Amino acid sequence: MERRKMSVIVPCYNEEEVLSEFMRELGAVCDRMTQYTFEWIFVDDGSSDGTLKILREAAARDGRVRYLSFSRNFGKESAIYAGFEHSNGDYTAVMDADLQDPPALLPEMAEALESGEYDCAATMRVDRKGEPPVRSFFASCFYKLMRIICPEVNLVDGARDYRLMNRKMVDSILALKEYDRFSKGIFGWVGFRIKWISFENVKRAAGETKWSFWKLFRYSIEGIVAFTTAPLTFAALTGLFFCAVAFFMIVVVIVRKLLFGDPVSGWASLVCIMLMLGGLVLFHLGIIGKYMANIYREVKRRPIYLIRETDEELNREKGAWMHAETDAGRDET
Ligand code: UDP
Numbered sequence: 001m002e003r004r005k006m007s008v009i010v011p012c013y014n015e016e017e018v019l020s021e022f023m024r025e026l027g028a029v030c031d032r033m034t035q036y037t038f039e040w041i042f043v044d045d046g047s048s049d050g051t052l053k054i055l056r057e058a059a060a061r062d063g064r065v066r067y068l069s070f071s072r073n074f075g076k077e078s079a080i081y082a083g084f085e086h087s088n089g090d091y092t093a094v095m096d097a098d099l100q101d102p103p104a105l106l107p108e109m110a111e112a113l114e115s116g117e118y119d120c121a122a123t124m125r126v127d128r129k130g131e132p133p134v135r136s137f138f139a140s141c142f143y144k145l146m147r148i149i150c151p152e153v154n155l156v157d158g159a160r161d162y163r164l165m166n167r168k169m170v171d172s173i174l175a176l177k178e179y180d181r182f183s184k185g186i187f188g189w190v191g192f193r194i195k196w197i198s199f200e201n202v203k204r205a206a207g208e209t210k211w212s213f214w215k216l217f218r219y220s221i222e223g224i225v226a227f228t229t230a231p232l233t234f235a236a237l238t239g240l241f242f243c244a245v246a247f248f249m250i251v252v253v254i255v256r257k258l259l260f261g262d263p264v265s266g267w268a269s270l271v272c273i274m275l276m277l278g279g280l281v282l283f284h285l286g287i288i289g290k291y292m293a294n295i296y297r298e299v300k301r302r303p304i305y306l307i308r309e310t311d312e313e314l315n316r317e318k319g320a321w322m323h324a325e326t327d328a329g330r331d332e333t
C-alpha cells in the first residue's frame, strides 16, 4: 500500500534556541509513524537570528526538511497561510516551533483522521498554567464574548493552532483569501468534523513568547472585526437608545415648563450629557473606522507574504512562484 503523505507546517520567528531540539523531537515521533512519508515545511517569518541558517543546514541534511523564508516579519497567520499554500500532503499539520505543541500527540491525531470520522484533529489546553492571571482573565472574556456575538465561528477557549487536517479542510481554508487572517476564526468558520484532543499546558522549551499583552489585545479586536459586524449593530442600537431617551426628555422638559413654569436648571448635568454623547459618537466612529480600515487593506489586494528564499526542492516542485522571489535569495540557498 502506498504510504500517505503528511505535511507539517512550522512557523518560526527567531527560534534558533529551540529549533534543533524541536527537529529532534519531531523526528523521533515521525520515525515511529512508518505508515506516512513526511515533509516538514518550516516558514521562517523574517527572523533576525540564526533560524534561517539552521533551516538551510537541516534541509541539506534531512530530506524531509523544506523551508521558505519571508522577506520580513509578516506574522504567524501569514506564515501558516504560506505553509498551507506550499503543502501537498494528504494530511497537513500546523505546529509551533517552541515545543508547546507536543509532537507526541501526532499519532493520536492521525488515528482520528484515519478513522474517517473526522476531518480535523485539533488540540486544546486544559489549563493555562504558567500564564499571567490578567492574561487568562481577558482571554476567557474574549472567548465568552465571541461565543455570544459570533456563534457560527465556534471559538473554543484554550484551543491551539496545533491541528492536523485532511486535504479538503486545507483547501477550504485556502479558499478564504482575506488579508487579515485570524486563524482561530478561520479554522472554526470552515466547519468540518473536529476531534478535540486536550493536553496540559507546556511551557516554552526555550526562547521567549512573541506576544505582548497589547499585541494580544489588538489581535482579539482583529478577530472580532474579521468575523462579525456585531459592533456595528451595537453602535446603531446605542444610537437608537439615546435618541429615544432624548425624545422622552424633550417631552418631560416641555410638559414641566408648560404645567409648572419650571425653568430648566443646572449646566453641570448638561455638560456631563454632552461629554458622554460626544464620547459615544467618537467611539462609534472608531468602530466604523475599524471596519473601513479593514476594507481599505482588503481592496489593496497586497500579497499576504513575500518570499525571499526557499530550499531547492520547494523551488523545483512548485515551479512558477506566485509571489516575489529574488534570484539573489536563490543563489544563497
Ligand atoms: N511566530 C511567527 N511569527 C511571529 C510570531 C510568532 O511565525 O510574528 C511563530 C513562533 O516562532 C512560534 C509560533 O508562531 O513557532 C507561536 O509563537 P509564540 O510561541 O511566541 O506564541 P505563544 O505560544 O506564546 O502563543
Ligand code: MG
Residues within 6 Å of the ligand: 096, 098, 100, 204, 209
Ligand atoms: Mg509558544
